[in-house]
Structure formats: structure tokens, C-alpha cells
Amino acid sequence: MLFDTHAHLDDRKYEGDRDETIKRAKDAGVGLIVNVGCNPEAAERTIELTRKYSFIYGAVGMHPHDAKDFDEGFCEKIKKWVKEEKIVALGEMGLDYHYDHSPRDVQKKVFRRQIALARELKLPIIIHDREAHQDVLDIVREEKAGEVGGVFHCYSGSWPMAKEIMEMGFFIALGGTVTFNNAVKPIDVAGKIPLENLLIETDCPYLAPVPFRGKRNEPAYVAKVAERIAEIKGVSVEEVAAQTTANGKKLFGIKE
Numbered sequence: 334m335l336f337d338t339h340a341h342l343d344d345r346k347y348e349g350d351r352d353e354t355i356k357r358a359k360d361a362g363v364g365l366i367v368n369v370g371c372n373p374e375a376a377e378r379t380i381e382l383t384r385k386y387s388f389i390y391g392a393v394g395m396h397p398h399d400a401k402d403f404d405e406g407f408c409e410k411i412k413k414w415v416k417e418e419k420i421v422a423l424g425e426m427g428l429d430y431h432y433d434h435s436p437r438d439v440q441k442k443v444f445r446r447q448i449a450l451a452r453e454l455k456l457p458i459i460i461h462d463r464e465a466h467q468d469v470l471d472i473v474r475e476e477k478a479g480e481v482g483g484v485f486h487c488y489s490g491s492w493p494m495a496k497e498i499m500e501m502g503f504f505i506a507l508g509g510t511v512t513f514n515n516a517v518k519p520i521d522v523a524g525k526i527p528l529e530n531l532l533i534e535t536d537c538p539y540l541a542p543v544p545f546r547g548k549r550n551e552p553a554y555v556a557k558v559a560e561r562i563a564e565i566k567g568v569s570v571e572e573v574a575a576q577t578t579a580n581g582k583k584l585f586g587i588k589e
């Protein structure tokens with residue numbers, strides 16, 4: 334069984350065939366999905382998905398892109414949403430210095446606020462870090478995010494940084510980029526990281542793995558990520574699938 338720990342099935346790109354896409358995931362052996370609703374509208378749609386599909390769980394939070402729209406009213410909404418049994422994490426949250434859609438000082442403030450909220454609610458966090466490695470690490474440490482733990486999703490940092498992250502009690506998630514031939518760092522990390530610290534994901538509809546690169550991504554393709562990691566590590570796909578699924582269930586407190 335495969336666990337896609339990061340999907341955005343609420344995205345409009347699935348408007349015409351969302352149910353079919355979810356069925357294809359099931360048929361491909363994906364037994365669990367965490368859908369990440371990272372703005373107010375996406376969070377509402379995520380809750381609908383978790384109610385409709387037994388194997389879809391959810392996370393709610395504010396993406397760094399939308400940090401400028403964050404306010405205490407949104408915090409109150411999060412507190413209400415997490416009362417849903419299948420909302421298992423806060424996120425994705427963090428810093429994105431590639432696009433800078435929100436001012437960096439606002440991104441940092443909102444990241445800190447959401448970590449505090451996660452500690453208050455005792456839920457793990459899903460971290461988005463794009464070209465902001467040092468600031469993300471500093472904030473995670475200063476805000477004591479290790480207390481609740483979580484995952485660095487679509488990890489793009491180095492192996493030495495991955496070691497620091499694991500020591501703080503976080504998982505590393507690899508996605509489609511590990512299948513790209515020019516992805517030096519993810520391939521290096523995949524080779525060195527113990528399977529016990531690893532999660533897999535699609536981040537669909539973005540970052541489709543080879544041979545679907547450039548197309549719309551979907552949870553079924555997480556199989557390609559598992560296959561590539563197995564190949565890099567010289568272990569069976571079944572072993573990668575079983576261990577990453579067990580890791581995801583442990584992190585998100587999923588019993589099934």
C-alpha cells in the first residue's frame with residue numbers, strides 16, 4: 334500500500350474528473366492520501382473530500398504565497414476545522430523566497446503564528462521551504478516546532494541539512510523531483526536517508542514524476558516516486574511502500 338502524504342485534489346485542475354482521479358489512485362494501490370488545503374477555500378474543499386472518501390485525510394493552513402491574507406479570523410477557522418476527526422495536521426506553512434508572493438517579513442510572522450497554533454492544538458506541521466532553508470530552520474528551532482514534529486515536504490535541501498531536520502524530529506518527504514535526472518540533491522538525499530525517516534508524496538497537480546513530467550500530476554503517480562527511491566536505494570518497491578506508509582501513519586496518527 335502507498336501513502337501519498339501531500340496532494341491538492343481540491344485544485345480546480347481536477348474539476349472535470351476528480352472522482353475518476355481518486356479512483357485511479359485507489360486502483361494504483363494508493364491506500365491513504367493527505368490532502369493539503371492551504372488557503373480558506375482549499376481548506377473547506379479538503380474537509381468535503383475527507384468526508385466523502387474514507388482513505389483521504391486532510392491538513393489545513395495558510396501557504397506562504399497567501400501569507401498576506403492571514404489574520405486571527407483564519408486562526409479561529411483553523412481551530413474549528415481541526416475538530417474534524419480526519420484533519421490530522423496544519424499546513425502547508427513556511428517560506429517561499431522563489432516567488433515572493435507575500436512580503437518576506439509577513440511570511441515569517443505567519444509561519445511563526447501557525448507553529449504556535451500547531452503547538453496549542455498538538456498537531457504536526459507540513460512545511461514548505463523554497464529557497465529559504467536557513468530562515469526556515471531558524472524559525473522551526475526558535476518556535477520549538479519539534480515539540481509537535483512534522484514533515485519538510487518536497488524536500489529540496491542538502492543531505493547535511495536533512496540530518497539536522499531529522500535530529501529535530503521531522504520527516505523528509507520526497508516527490509516527483511527525485512525522478513528527474515538533473516535532481517542532484519533529492520537523489521543524494523534518497524540514497525542516504527534511512528527509510529524510517531522518509532515519506533513520499535506527489536504535491537499534485539504539480540511536479541509530476543517521469544514519465545509524466547510537465548503534465549498534470551495525480552496521486553496514482555506516487556508509485557513512480559516509490560519505484561525510483563527503491564532503485565536508488567537498491568531495495569524492493571514493496572519495502573519502500575510499506576515503510577513510508579508506516580511512517581506517514583505514525584506522523585499523522587492514522588490508525589487504520
Ligand code: NI
Pocket residue numbers: 339341369425536
Ligand atoms: Ni503543496
